Amino acid sequence: MHFFSAMDIVASGLNAQRTRLNIIASNLANARTTRTPEGGPYQRRDPVFEAAPVSSRFRELLNDPAAQATYTVNVAEVRADTGPPTRLYDPTHPDADAEGFVSLPNVNVMEEMVNLLTAQRAYDAGITVMQSVKGMARAALSIGA
Amino acid sequence: MPTPIGMPDTFGAVLRSTASPTIESVERETRSERLPNISDAVTAKDSEGFDFNGRVRQFVEVVNNDQMDAEKKARAFARGEDNDLHGTMIALQKADISLRLISTVKNRLIEAYREIQRMGA
Numbered sequence: 166m167h168f169f170s171a172m173d174i175v176a177s178g179l180n181a182q183r184t185r186l187n188i189i190a191s192n193l194a195n196a197r198t199t200r201t202p203e204g205g206p207y208q209r210r211d212p213v214f215e216a217a218p219v220s221s222r223f224r225e226l227l228n229d230p231a232a233q234a235t236y237t238v239n240v241a242e243v244r245a246d247t248g249p250p251t252r253l254y255d256p257t258h259p260d261a262d263a264e265g266f267v268s269l270p271n272v273n274v275m276e277e278m279v280n281l282l283t284a285q286r287a288y289d290a291g292i293t294v295m296q297s298v299k300g301m302a303r304a305a306l307s308i309g310a
Numbered sequence: 311m312p313t314p315i316g317m318p319d320t321f322g323a324v325l326r327s328t329a330s331p332t333i334e335s336v337e338r339e340t341r342s343e344r345l346p347n348i349s350d351a352v353t354a355k356d357s358e359g360f361d362f363n364g365r366v367r368q369f370v371e372v373v374n375n376d377q378m379d380a381e382k383k384a385r386a387f388a389r390g391e392d393n394d395l396h397g398t399m400i401a402l403q404k405a406d407i408s409l410r411l412i413s414t415v416k417n418r419l420i421e422a423y424r425e426i427q428r429m430g431a
Contacts, residue, residue: 295400306410
């Protein structure tokens with residue numbers, strides 16, 4: 166059942182890209198949010214991915230060098246981008262500071278759209294790998310038929 | 311009957327062996343060629359210690375676990391508790407492949423069994 170470890174790795178990749186998609190959606194939706202529960206404008210969020218060793222049910226896989234060298238991906242944390250907010254001069258805004266500047270989130274919409282595209286392509290790539298794995302397993306089952 | 315000089319007493323030996331068997335001789339024969347006990351065959355390991363029955367049982371358990379896992383995930387998804395779409399699809403795929411594998415293995419085993427049966431005919 167070594168195919169199943171490939172499927173687990175792909176599943177973790179798909180999870181990671183979906184998490185990234187959610188974060189991008191949050192960034193885009195809050196691109197002009199000036200109030201947050203923590204105070205201050207919305208800060209752009211970024212996921213941090215880490216490689217985690219493949220965990221399997223089968224002890225035999227631990228003796229397999231490929232299983233020791235391949236990793237699943239985990240979302241280690243979602244960090245806030247602490248870069249400076251965009252300042253806009255608008256004294257009539259309720260959240261304007263003493264000088265009349267409003268701090269807007271440091272979300273660059275173009276950058277988020279490009280990140281969205283890469284997340285989508287990575288998701289598609291994972292699905293393609295899944296189809297290949299499924300095809301290979303089915304082909305193996307037809308040996309000798 | 312007198313045997314010719316120098317020849318072994320084969321005829322006499324044949325006569326003695328076909329004499330009516332006593333109870334002890336019957337017991338001696340059946341003890342040495344006893345049919346194997348069915349329960350011994352079911353739990354037997356061959357000379358290398360490979361327990362076929364145990365392996366098959368283990369395999370069926372794995373397939374069953376995959377199926378139950380897939381069903382649980384599909385139900386949770388349908389109820390809206392778990393919105394992990396690709397996880398559910400992957401679990402269903404794993405269950406499908408396991409079931410196909412065990413079904414193929416069963417077909418091959420039965421085919422091999424039938425082949426062996428045909429050998430005897």
